Amino acid sequence: MPNSPHSVGVVSAQRAQFDTPLLFKSGAELPRYELVYETYGTLNRDKSNAILVCHALSGHHHVAGYYADDPNNVGWWDTMIGPGKPIDTSKFFVIGVNNLGGCHGSTGPSSTNPETGKPYGASFPVVTVEDWVESQARLADLLGIRQFAAVMGGSLGGMQAMQWSLSHPERVRHVLAIATAPRLTAENIAFNDVARNAILTDPDFHGGNFYGHGVVPTRGLRLARMLGHITYLSDDAMADKFGRGLRSGKYGYSYDIEFEIESYLRHQGDKFAAHFDANTYLLMTKALDYFDPAHEHGDDLNKAFAAARANFLVLSFTTDWRFSPERSRAIVKALLHNRLNVSYGEITSTHGHDSFLMQHTHYHEVMHAYLDRIAREFSA
Amino acid sequence: MSAHDHSSLAAARPDFAAIAAWIPQGASVLDLGCGDGSLLRYLNDTRKVRGYGVEIDDLNIVACIQNGVNVIQGDLESGLSGFESDAFDFVILSQTLQATRHTEALVQEMLRVGREGIVSFPNFGYWRNRLHVLRGNMPVSRDLPYQWYDTPNVHLCTLHDFEDFCAEYRVHILERRVMTGDSEVHLLPNLLGGMAVYRFQRAM
Numbered sequence: 294m295p296n297s298p299h300s301v302g303v304v305s306a307q308r309a310q311f312d313t314p315l316l317f318k319s320g321a322e323l324p325r326y327e328l329v330y331e332t333y334g335t336l337n338r339d340k341s342n343a344i345l346v347c348h349a350l351s352g353h354h355h356v357a358g359y360y361a362d363d364p365n366n367v368g369w370w371d372t373m374i375g376p377g378k379p380i381d382t383s384k385f386f387v388i389g390v391n392n393l394g395g396c397h398g399s400t401g402p403s404s405t406n407p408e409t410g411k412p413y414g415a416s417f418p419v420v421t422v423e424d425w426v427e428s429q430a431r432l433a434d435l436l437g438i439r440q441f442a443a444v445m446g447g448s449l450g451g452m453q454a455m456q457w458s459l460s461h462p463e464r465v466r467h468v469l470a471i472a473t474a475p476r477l478t479a480e481n482i483a484f485n486d487v488a489r490n491a492i493l494t495d496p497d498f499h500g501g502n503f504y505g506h507g508v509v510p511t512r513g514l515r516l517a518r519m520l521g522h523i524t525y526l527s528d529d530a531m532a533d534k535f536g537r538g539l540r541s542g543k544y545g546y547s548y549d550i551e552f553e554i555e556s557y558l559r560h561q562g563d564k565f566a567a568h569f570d571a572n573t574y575l576l577m578t579k580a581l582d583y584f585d586p587a588h589e590h591g592d593d594l595n596k597a598f599a600a601a602r603a604n605f606l607v608l609s610f611t612t613d614w615r616f617s618p619e620r621s622r623a624i625v626k627a628l629l630h631n632r633l634n635v636s637y638g639e640i641t642s643t644h645g646h647d648s649f650l651m652q653h654t655h656y657h658e659v660m661h662a663y664l665d666r667i668a669r670e671f672s673a
Numbered sequence: 674m675s676a677h678d679h680s681s682l683a684a685a686r687p688d689f690a691a692i693a694a695w696i697p698q699g700a701s702v703l704d705l706g707c708g709d710g711s712l713l714r715y716l717n718d719t720r721k722v723r724g725y726g727v728e729i730d731d732l733n734i735v736a737c738i739q740n741g742v743n744v745i746q747g748d749l750e751s752g753l754s755g756f757e758s759d760a761f762d763f764v765i766l767s768q769t770l771q772a773t774r775h776t777e778a779l780v781q782e783m784l785r786v787g788r789e790g791i792v793s794f795p796n797f798g799y800w801r802n803r804l805h806v807l808r809g810n811m812p813v814s815r816d817l818p819y820q821w822y823d824t825p826n827v828h829l830c831t832l833h834d835f836e837d838f839c840a841e842y843r844v845h846i847l848e849r850r851v852m853t854g855d856s857e858v859h860l861l862p863n864l865l866g867g868m869a870v871y872r873f874q875r876a877m
Contacts, residue, residue: 606738622755625745625755626755626756626757629725629745629755629756629757629760630757630760632701632723634743635725635743635745636734636737636738636743636744636745637744637745637746637747638731638734638746639746639747641731655731655735658735659734659735659738662735662738662739663738665739666738666739666741
């Protein structure tokens with residue numbers, strides 16, 4: 294709620310320019326780039342109270358608060374972040390950053406490539422979770438943060454948080470990995486591939502260079518989002534919210550929108566396609582598919598986590614079938630094997646994968662308790 | 674936690690001190706059914722253990738995190754498949770044995786995951802409990818605070834019962850301490866002891 298004493302209030306985005314080339318895991322290189330980010334709270338004197346919030350597939354840097362000129366544009370995790378909220382901005386300095394390859398201000402496929410004067414489009418490098426962590430580490434350098442009190446995120450954001458503990462073990466004290474997985478299953482990759490195919494086969498996609506054609510592959514993006522959205526909900530949540538409800542109360546024996554769920558999904562698809570970049574969607578799903586820290590360790594997750602030094606909070610949600618509790622338990626097992634501090638909560642929720650974004654009393658109590666514990670470490 | 678807190682905690686739960694006495698500094702410990710994490714916190718503070726709890730209840734998960742102890746949410750009745758074999762020096766089941774359904778399977782799991790097991794439980798053979806039954810009622814006391822209809826205790830036993838169980842299932846008892854309140858009982862333990870703590874390992 295804007296105006297609430299628990300809101301971080303009016304926020305504004307900042308930009309950071311990086312002129313040192315970034316070498317991607319794929320071998321590609323970006324000579325220079327920008328990251329757009331927001332911060333909430335105050336960095337303390339010894340810079341020990343910083344938290345990095347990593348975003349998921351369709352997220353961005355606007356994590357909390359609202360804009361003065363657009364008070365309805367409230368950050369995507371505003372329920373979690375603010376004075377007196379679980380991530381208490383009177384104690385912590387919180388950073389939200391739009392990932393490289395994104396479409397909310399950081400350099401991405403829709404940005405102008407200074408070398409050609411045209412949008413990168415299909416030429417933007419395929420980005421991995423590891424690449425994001427490197428770019429985020431450079432932002433941390435810029436802000437003078439040597440070590441984060443915590444790096445956290447849900448879903449793809451949780452993968453980045455885990456990767457931080459592997460790429461920069463000494464730079465993160467706590468990792469909060471929420472509704473995430475140590476790697477995607479075949480089924481999960483399959484969903485992503487269908488979504489990508491919807492975009493890639495849209496005639497308006499033009500091999501990723503649609504910007505110059507004055508069109509947007511809206512149909513493909515809509516389908517991709519509709520499919521994704523189904524997998525982020527649970528059967529129960531859909532049944533509760535829509536059931537077999539009909540918009541007009543009776544069958545029309547046509548292919549028009551009849552069932553409430555159809556109407557809802559198409560609305561979600563339209564809303565998403567109106568502002569999200571198709572190339573970014575492709576990049577984000579590929580980053581999900583490629584994330585697999587065990588891969589370079591003989592498929593042994595125990596060995597992958599041997600580098601980690603952080604303390605972990607791992608959370609899953611009972612009805613999340615896209616990133617199921619079983620996948621979180623695999624993370625916990627590898628952390629236990631490496632004798633790391635870890636707590637694991639399995640939150641009872643009806644909202645499927647999307648639960649990590651929702652207001653939920655017990656989930657928020659767990660987060661609050663854990664973050665209080667982190668805060669005690671640097672205030673002591 | 675101050676020294677005063679520790680002594681009051683040990684007084685409230687005399688089995689804590691008995692358990693701690695068996696645990697060397699820096700040992701690795703898994704506490705099954707760890708509740709709000711009090712025992713683990715006590716062991717962290719007094720023995721610097723590397724400890725984890727397993728707990729099913731949501732409110733206890735929050736309490737454990739507040740207590741600064743590691744806790745893994747899970748159901749003991751579905752086994753300890755989330756834990757590798759021989760991962761811990763000690764696996765503790767404090768005041769929980771009598772509330773487990775698959776007791777035999779759980780004790781075997783304790784000895785798969787840990788080098789040694791420790792259990793504490795209220796002695797149903799304690800004379801006051803026997804007196805309740807003789808009078809015709811199920812016992813209700815500090816150690817057995819529930820009514821028959823709301824008790825989580827489905828497998829109450831006496832010291833004799835537990836020791837017979839261990840003999841039958843190849844569990845080798847290393848040490849036993851029997852307490853009534855916070856004083857140790859040596860004479861007629863199955864009759865005069867309110868609570869027992871055992872340390873055991875796999876029989877060779």
